[in-house]
Amino acid sequence: MRRLYWSKAEHAKQFRYGLLALDAISIGWIVYASFLPLSAMVMAVDVMLGLGLLAEFTARTAATKRPLRQLLRPLELADLVAIVSLLLAPLLHGALGFLRVLRTLRLLHSVRLITSLRSDLPFFRRNEEATLAAAQLGVFIFIMTGLVFETQHRINPNIGNYADALYFTVTALTTTGFGDIVLHxxxxxxxxxxxxxxxxxLFLRLAQTLFRPSKVRFTCPSCGLQRHEPDAVHCKACGIQLKILDQGLV
Incomplete structure (x- = not known):
């Protein structure tokens, strides 16, 4: 299991792409379920999805050298909370319905998986900072959308599903504020x-990253400077010769 989660072998990468697909399915279900009335079928799918994610979480934790320390990391705890919120689906209605928003924390796991596959994604390697900034903004929007939906859809007739909540979140984030939907x-x-x-x-950080001159990450062995021009031969801070790996592209 440790090789599947951390190895750079082809079969291990395929396994992690499978985990990304599982995350995509779980996030897609979260959105789709918001359009459905709460029923026994919806809760059954929640529980089955939670059991699948719990099995993956258990295997991932057991594959580490120090499972207890791994379990206490913030991202792992967030992932566990998201899984538990699915397993407790039969109880998450009425006063406990708000806890359903915790499952959006699963997105943090997806971002971490994409980061671990950077060597297999040329676009990610070339635009790592912009991609991560966009992912962080996307995670924030999705979690805020979940909060808006779960706190408002029972008391606000204008928030009926995730689409309504997403519309409000984006208009608030951009400070457009059309006024057709307000939170109570x-x-x-x-x-x-x-x-x-x-x-x-977060939006400004993404914009800053997108418009910042393109540079590559490479730690200078002398002064530690990490950002250099793509065609740099010497470090501009200390002058030492660099050996930045590239693909020979002009």
């Missing part, structure tokens, strides 16, 4: 403020 209550107003402040910060 003091908690709704505070959530709107969080979306505007944190979202705009």
């Amino acid at each position: 209550g003091a908690s709704g107003r505070l959530l709107t403020v969080v979306i505007m402040l944190a979202g705009v910060t």
Whole structure:
């Protein structure tokens, strides 16, 4: 199992692509289920999906050298909380319905998987910082959309599904504020403020990354400078000769 999760062998990469597909299915179901009335079938799919993700989580934890330390990492705890929220689907209605939003934390696992496959994705290697910034913004939008949906769809007739919640989240993040959908209550107003402040910060970070001159990451063995021009032969900070690997492309 350790080789499947961490090896660079072809079969291990295929296994991790399979995990990405599993994450995509789980996230797709989260969105699709918001359009469905709560029923025994929906809860049964939640539980079955949760059992599959729990099996993967258990195997991944057991494959590490120190399972307990791995389990206590923030990303692992977030993943576990997301899985538990699926397994407790029969209880997550009424007063506990808000906890369903925790399953959106599964996106953090997807981003980490993509990062681990960077050597197999040329586009990711060339645009690593921009891709990660876009992924962080996407995760934020999705989690905020989940919060808006779970806190508002029972009390706000304008928030009926994830599409409505996503529409409001994006208009708040961009500070457009059309006004056709507003969140009810003091908690709704505070959530709107969080979306505007944190979202705009992430959006600006993405824009800054996109328009920043293209550079490559390579740690200078002398001074430690990590960002260099793509065709750099010497470090611009200390002048030492660099040996940056490239594919010989002009």
